[in-house]
Amino acid sequence: KNKSPYISTQSSEEEINFFLCSLPRQPCFFFIELKDWQELRQHQKGRVFQGLQWTNVISKGIKSIHPYCSFAFKRHRVKTLGSQTHAPIFTCEGYCCFEDCPVEVKVEVADESTLKAAVVFSGGDVCHNSKELHRRPVRAAARQATAELLETKLPRSLYLESMQKITPKVIDSGCRDDAPTTNVLKNISWSERTKTRSHPDELPSLKALIDKQRGTDSDVLQKVMMHPKGVMLWSNKTLSVFYKRCKYDIVYLDATGSVIKKNTAESPPYYIYELVVRNPSKGQSPLPVATYVTCDHTTASVTYFLQAFQTDVIRMYGNVAIKRPVMIICDGSLVLMHSISTAFCRTGLEDLLQKYFLLITGQHPTETFDLPILHRCLSHIMKNAKALCKK
Incomplete structure (x- = not known):
């Protein structure tokens, strides 16, 4: 049966x-x-x-x-x-x-x-x-x-x-x-998304979308670059979240290349860079405040993204936002550390490390130290150490 x-x-x-x-x-x-x-x-x-x-x-x-x-x-x-x-x-x-x-x-x-x-x-x-x-x-x-x-x-x-x-x-x-x-x-x-495009080519369509959304509540798409290809996204709401959270809490800058696939084997991989703050509600997901999609993984490219974001923050809140973040965490990539040092600390990475050294050795008064703390993610350090030990 x-x-x-x-x-x-x-x-x-x-x-x-x-x-x-x-x-x-x-x-x-x-x-x-x-x-x-x-x-x-x-x-x-x-x-x-x-x-x-x-x-x-x-x-x-x-x-x-x-x-x-x-x-x-x-x-x-x-x-x-x-x-x-x-x-x-x-x-x-x-x-x-x-x-x-x-x-x-x-x-x-x-x-x-x-x-x-x-x-x-x-x-x-x-x-x-x-x-x-x-x-x-x-x-x-x-x-x-x-x-x-x-x-x-x-x-x-x-x-x-x-x-x-x-x-x-x-x-x-x-x-x-x-x-x-x-x-x-x-x-x-x-195929459904392509029907709503204002132009058959994707990048000109994005540029037209920027002009259409400018000044509206849905104004999220900020910049579109043709060469190298790149897109930057944030809004007035995320600028406000960043300004309120970064004074007392940690800011993260991370990059991933596993989201967008390459068009061809010869084309450079696309990376997504995101500036993220912790959610004020305990147990909730972190809040991305700025996103950068690009195939150009250089210090100049990432620095331009961070400075463009900083410019809009300063335009909204004034010069008090210039050195606003209290701490920024990244994975230890030299590109990210150089970019953070330039955009948020307004100095080179070598000079910034020298100032940190003077601070922790007591040669610099803590009362006058007003630079954000650049912190390398411990989990990435442990991951790299584990990979090194296996060799």
Whole structure:
């Protein structure tokens, strides 16, 4: 009674497993929603529906009966309005996309008043190679609905949520119609974003966006550089957060290169530099106040980013913000330390270290020392020491 849905065949090279299950008992049917049918009728031309939205409607209905096969459709016919023939209102045929699966399907709608769709399966029981995965393309209205979800969710998050909603037996069958891959979701998200661009090229589009947002509450995009490519982001709100937090708390400057992939093997990697302050609410995530995306990893590039941010802080709060941070922590990169020394301490790194030495040896009065403390992150020091010991 508790038979496994798998059978296996032994070959000379490897063991191949198959997912097996029987087809639903006849009769099978589902009902097409009236609004979906009316929308399809609006896109009817002759005896066919234009576009591919009809495949979404029919596959959704079939899946409510038999969710284990991923169907592709071969043909369909629609009865024209006013036709006096006794032919069905709608018919279509499809087949399972799995290579070893013989299942075929035929859907027929006989009466437009009920929109009852009779489903007939044929060909034999379900037989899927366990190493195969199949998904229906995300098309028409389904693509638009997915794009709307991706406005507030990352492709990876949406993919994981979709996988969690699939039942274990459907997972075993290899059918992934309800869980498009992350690459497909990324393409959908990208194509939808390009529709709102003011220019086909990305950088001119960003420049136009800066002009459009200037002076508004959504004025986050500050600078766009063409050569080398770079983008700087902060807002009046983040400037305010930085000014209030940095006087009494720590400021972090970090960089990561694992977020944005390179276009080609020859192109330089993109790094994301972020200036971060701690959240005043205990246990909450840190607050990024400025972000810099660039492929130019030089002291001059990072210094320009920090000085541009400092300029806007001083423009908002005056000269009292020139030496505002009490302590700045970075990972020990010479580029970051040189840039912090120049932008926030207004001196070179060697001179700054000399002043720190005089301070800790008691040769400089603490009352008159007003420079921010540049602190190298201890976890990075331990990581580097561990790597050195392994050599």
